Amino acid sequence: MNVVITGANRGIGLELVKQFNDKDYNVYGSSRNPLASTELQEEIGLDKIIPLDMSDTNSIETFCKQIQNLTNSKIDILINNAAVRGEKGNPGIPDPNVIRETFNINAIGPVMLIKYLADSLHGTKIINITSGMGSISRTTSGDLSYRMSKAALNMAGRNLHIEMKEHNTIIVQIHPGWVRTDMGGMNAAISTEESAKGIINSIENLTPNQSGTFFDYKGDQIPW
Ligand SMILES: NC(=O)c1ccc[n+]([C@@H]2O[C@H](COP(=O)([O-])OP(=O)(O)OC[C@H]3O[C@@H](n4cnc5c(N)ncnc54)[C@H](OP(=O)(O)O)[C@@H]3O)[C@@H](O)[C@H]2O)c1
Numbered sequence: 001m002n003v004v005i006t007g008a009n010r011g012i013g014l015e016l017v018k019q020f021n022d023k024d025y026n027v028y029g030s031s032r033n034p035l036a037s038t039e040l041q042e043e044i045g046l047d048k049i050i051p052l053d054m055s056d057t058n059s060i061e062t063f064c065k066q067i068q069n070l071t072n073s074k075i076d077i078l079i080n081n082a083a084v085r086g087e088k089g090n091p092g093i094p095d096p097n098v099i100r101e102t103f104n105i106n107a108i109g110p111v112m113l114i115k116y117l118a119d120s121l122h123g124t125k126i127i128n129i130t131s132g133m134g135s136i137s138r139t140t141s142g143d144l145s146y147r148m149s150k151a152a153l154n155m156a157g158r159n160l161h162i163e164m165k166e167h168n169t170i171i172v173q174i175h176p177g178w179v180r181t182d183m184g185g186m187n188a189a190i191s192t193e194e195s196a197k198g199i200i201n202s203i204e205n206l207t208p209n210q211s212g213t214f215f216d217y218k219g220d221q222i223p224w
Pocket residue numbers: 006007008009010011012013031032033052053054055080081082083084105129130131132175176177178179180181182183184185188
């Protein structure tokens with residue numbers, strides 16, 4: 001079973017690689033800097049680490065061609081995990097460049113990746129790692145760029161699920177929990193191990209009628 005994970009060099013992405021590897025899946029991971037991704041190299045070897053910058057459309061297109069070559073266009077699981085946090089809290093007048101960059105990486109990048117890979121995604125389980133912070137009905141104030149980008153990613157996932165279901169493609173949005181990583185901070189509620197275990201359990205048990213939905217690492221639905 002071929003698994004492709006973006007942002008695989010640290011945090012939740014790296015832990016997903018480790019756990020899929022332990023289960024004997026064939027894992028490919030992206031990194032902005034494969035040569036510096038030593039932990040990821042120890043897991044899957046340099047040959048399976050493909051460079052990818054989600055803010056750069058050319059990089060995404062090149063990544064997709066490389067993945068199609070390496071997997072013979074058979075991708076069983078695709079995990080859009082790479083993301084940035086944007087400006088935290090409420091900075092008053094936001095920096096529009098930060099909003100644009102956060103949108104590029106968190107929302108537009110995953111859409112382009114799915115679109116460039118579309119011919120290889122028939123029957124694939126696509127996981128967009130989103131956030132509860134992208135829930136419109138649950139939102140509070142602040143963290144505007146991140147919340148906007150994840151709400152847009154959720155819309156993209158729901159939209160593409162309708163477009164791609166004729167090819168038996170399943171697309172879900174999974175919130176990984178509040179996780180102790182560089183992004184989540186050391187005071188976060190759960191470990192990467194617990195988050196990745198829950199996400200993988202959900203992926204392995206996914207059914208077609210779950211496609212187009214939004215839930216957390218425990219499998220609990222989240223309102224849009
Ligand atoms: N941690 C949490 O509490 C939490 C909560 C809700 C949702 N999430 C979501 O979970 C996912 C993983 O988060 P995390 O906590 O593991 O974050 P993290 O530790 O900050 O790791 C982020 C990953 O994304 C990569 N990345 C950042 N910008 C990129 C770009 N332009 N192109 C390609 N890769 C890029 C990073 O690569 P570099 O090393 O090159 O920067 C890194 O591999 C994200 O989608 C995040 O939004 C996390």
